[in-house]
Amino acid sequence: MSQAVVFKLLGRRVRLGLIGGAQGSLIGPVHRTAARLDDCFDLVAGVFSSDPERSLNSADAFGIKRGYTDVASMIEAEIVRADGIDAVAIMTPNDSHYEYAAAALDAGLDVICDKPLTNDYDSALALARKAHDRGRILSLTHNYSGYPMVREARATVTGGEIGALRLVNVRYVQGSLSRPVEAEPDKMAPRNKWRLDTAKGGKSHVLGDIGVHAHQLISFVCGRRIAAVLADVGPSLPGRTAHDTAQVILKFDDGTRGQMLISKVATGAQNVVSIEAYGEDGGISWNQAEANDLRVMRLNRADEIRTRGLPSLHPHAQRGTRLPTGHPEAFFEAFANIYTDFAELVAARIAGAEPDPLAQLTPNAWTGVDGLAFIDACLESTATRTWAEVVYEDDRF
Numbered sequence: 567m568s569q570a571v572v573f574k575l576l577g578r579r580v581r582l583g584l585i586g587g588a589q590g591s592l593i594g595p596v597h598r599t600a601a602r603l604d605d606c607f608d609l610v611a612g613v614f615s616s617d618p619e620r621s622l623n624s625a626d627a628f629g630i631k632r633g634y635t636d637v638a639s640m641i642e643a644e645i646v647r648a649d650g651i652d653a654v655a656i657m658t659p660n661d662s663h664y665e666y667a668a669a670a671l672d673a674g675l676d677v678i679c680d681k682p683l684t685n686d687y688d689s690a691l692a693l694a695r696k697a698h699d700r701g702r703i704l705s706l707t708h709n710y711s712g713y714p715m716v717r718e719a720r721a722t723v724t725g726g727e728i729g730a731l732r733l734v735n736v737r738y739v740q741g742s743l744s745r746p747v748e749a750e751p752d753k754m755a756p757r758n759k760w761r762l763d764t765a766k767g768g769k770s771h772v773l774g775d776i777g778v779h780a781h782q783l784i785s786f787v788c789g790r791r792i793a794a795v796l797a798d799v800g801p802s803l804p805g806r807t808a809h810d811t812a813q814v815i816l817k818f819d820d821g822t823r824g825q826m827l828i829s830k831v832a833t834g835a836q837n838v839v840s841i842e843a844y845g846e847d848g849g850i851s852w853n854q855a856e857a858n859d860l861r862v863m864r865l866n867r868a869d870e871i872r873t874r875g876l877p878s879l880h881p882h883a884q885r886g887t888r889l890p891t892g893h894p895e896a897f898f899e900a901f902a903n904i905y906t907d908f909a910e911l912v913a914a915r916i917a918g919a920e921p922d923p924l925a926q927l928t929p930n931a932w933t934g935v936d937g938l939a940f941i942d943a944c945l946e947s948t949a950t951r952t953w954a955e956v957v958y959e960d961d962r963f
Contacts, residue, residue, distance in 0.1 A: 569605040571922070575913040579605065583644060583651035583675075584612035585637055585666050586658035588624040592757055593680060596901055597657050597707070598628065603902035606909035611644055611651050613637050637666050641673045653703070653912050656680060660774060661766045664689045667704065671696050676703040676912045678905065682778045682941075683934025685768040690938045691959055694931035703915060705908040708782040708929040710839060712903035714874045714886040714895070715860040716787065719841065719850050721880035722862065724789035729847030734788055734816070734824035737840045738780040739832035743810045746803055762808045770799055770809040770941055777812055777828045777944070778937035779839070782929060784816075784824065785936065787841055787850075793819040796953050797944035802831045814944055817953075857896050882924050904928055932962055 572580060582601060587594020594614070601607045611632040614624035618635035625633025634640035644650035653676035656666050664684045667677045677697070683690040683706060697704035710716055723731060747754055748762055761767040761775060768774035785791065796815040801808060810831050816824035832838070840853035844863075851861040858874040872879060875891035886903040889895055907928035914921035939956050947954035 572606045572909050572913045575910075575917040575919055579608040580653060580909045580912050581610050581649065581651045582607045583640055583654045584609060584614065584630070585640075585654055585656045586614065586680075587612075588614035588617075588620050589627055590756075591657070593657050596898065597655055597680075597905075599898055600707075600709075600901035600905045601655065603898065604906045604909075606906055606913075610649070611640055613640050637669060641669055641675070645673050645675070652676060652916065653678065653908075659760045659766045660685050660768050664693060667693055668696060671700045671702050671704070674700065674702065676908075676915065678703075678705045678707060678908045679934075680707050681782075681934070682768065682774050682937055683931065684938070685774065687935065687938040687942055690931075690935045694935050694959075694962075697931050701915075703908065703911045704931040705904065705911070706782075706929040706931075706934050707901065707904050708779060708786075708933060709897070709901040709904055710779055710783045710854075711786045711927075711929060712886060712900035713852075713854075713857055714879070714883040714900075714903075715852055715858060715872065716783070716841075716900075717886055718860050718872060718874075718879050718883035719843070719852050720787045720789065721882055722850055722860070723787055723843050723845070725880075727847075727862070728843065728845035728849055731788060731790075731818075731820070731822045731843060731845045733844045734784055734818075734822060735842045736780045736784045736824070736826045737828075737838055738776045738783075739827060739829045739835045740776070740837045741831065741833045741835050743803075743808075743830035744833040746806065748806065748808070764808075768941075770812075770945060772809045772812050772828055772830055773799060773941045773944060776830070777826075777941065778934075780826050780828050781937050781940045782933055783839070783841055784826070785933075786927075786929075787843060788818065788822070790822065791819045791936075791958065792816050792824070792940060792956050794953050794955050795940070795943045795947050797947040799944050799948045802829070812944060854897075857900070858894055882927065885922075885924050932959075935959060 615621040656679040794817045799812040811829040814826040849863040860872045862870040907925040910925040943954040943956040
C-alpha cells in the first residue's frame with residue numbers, strides 16, 4: 567500500500583477537510599491516523615467541534631492550518647481556493663451526518679463518513695441518490711471489512727472454496743454498558759451522552775452503533791443479502807430505556823441461515839468481533855483478537871491457518887497488507903485500508919480514470935442504506951414478535 571496510485575493519477579495527494587474529532591474525541595485520532603497512514607491525503611482544513619473556540623484550538627493542536635468555526639464557512643471558503651479540499655471526512659454525532667454530507671455533496675466534494683450513514687432509512691436513501699446525482703464518491707468507514715483476513719474470508723466464501731453456504735454466525739459484544747452509566751449523567755462520558763440520546767444517536771443505540779458493523783461484516787463476507795430477520799432488541803438492565811442488546815436470527819436471500827449476537831452488556835468482553843461461515847465442504851472462522859489469521863476448516867482434515875502477508879492469499883487481502891508475516895497489523899491499518907480505497911476512488915474520479923475494481927468493494931452509500939433497512943426490520947420484528955422482511959431499495963442506478 568502506498569500513495570503511488572494517487573500520485574500517478576493526480577500528481578499530488580487528495581486534499582481532505584475534517585468535520586468533527588476535536589481534542590478528547592475517541593474516534594477522531596483514528597480517522598486522522600488512518601487518513602495519513604498510506605500518505606494518500608493532505609489534511610489541510612477542518613471544523614473539529616460545534617464549539618467555535620474548541621474547533622480552532624483543536625486545529626492548532628493538530629497542525630491543521632485552515633481551521634474553521636462551522637461547516638458552512640469551511641465549504642464556502644474551500645471550494646473557491648485553487649488549493650481547496652477535494653473531500654471531507656465526517657466523524658460527528660449521527661444526527662448531523664445527513665446535513666454535513668449533503669452540504670459537501672452539493673458543493674461538489676466527495677465524502678467519507680463514519681457509520682451509520684444517518685439515523686433513518688429515508689435520509690440515508692436521499693444521500694445515496696444525491697451522491698449519484700452529483701457524481702461524487704460517498705464511502706463509509708466500516709473498518710472491519712478493511713482487515714486483510716476479512717477480505718480473505720470474503721474471497722474464500724464467495725469463491726466457493728467452502729461450497730454452498732449453509733450457516734453464518736456473527737458476534738459483536740462488549741461490556742461498555744454493563745453498568746447503569748445513565749444513572750449518573752454528570753459522570754457519563756460525552757460520547758455516551760449523545761449515543762444514548764435517541765434524538766442524536768438514533769432509535770436503537772446498539773443497532774446504530776455496533777449492529778450496523780455486524781450487518782456490514784456478515785453481508786461483506788458472505789456476498790449476499792439478509793432477506794428476513796427474527797429479532798429481539800431492547801435494554802437488559804432494569805430501568806434502562808436505551809437498547810443495549812440485539813439477538814437476531816437471519817434468513818439470507820439464497821436460503822442460508824444465520825444468527826447475530828450484538829450486545830454492550832457483555833461484562834468483561836473487550837470488543838469481541840467474530841464471524842463463522844459454514845458451507846457444504848468446509849467453513850471459515852475469524853475473530854478480531856487474532857486479526858492476522860483466518861481459520862479454514864474441512865471435514866475430516868486438519869484446520870488450515872491462513873496468515874496475513876502470505877503470497878498465497880487472494881488479491882484483495884494482499885492489497886490491504888503492508889508488512890510481511892510476523893509483523894502484526896490490526897485496527898488502525900484496517901481503518902486505513904478504507905481511507906486508501908476512498909483516496910483511489912476520489913483520485914480516479916478527478917482524473918477521469920477507472921479505479922481498481924478492488925477499491926470499489928469499499929463500503930459505500932448503499933452499504934449505509936442497507937444498514938438502516940436492517941435496523942428497521944429488526945425493530946419491526948421486535949415489535950410484532952414475528953419475522954420481518956428486510957426491504958431494500960433496488961433502484962441503484
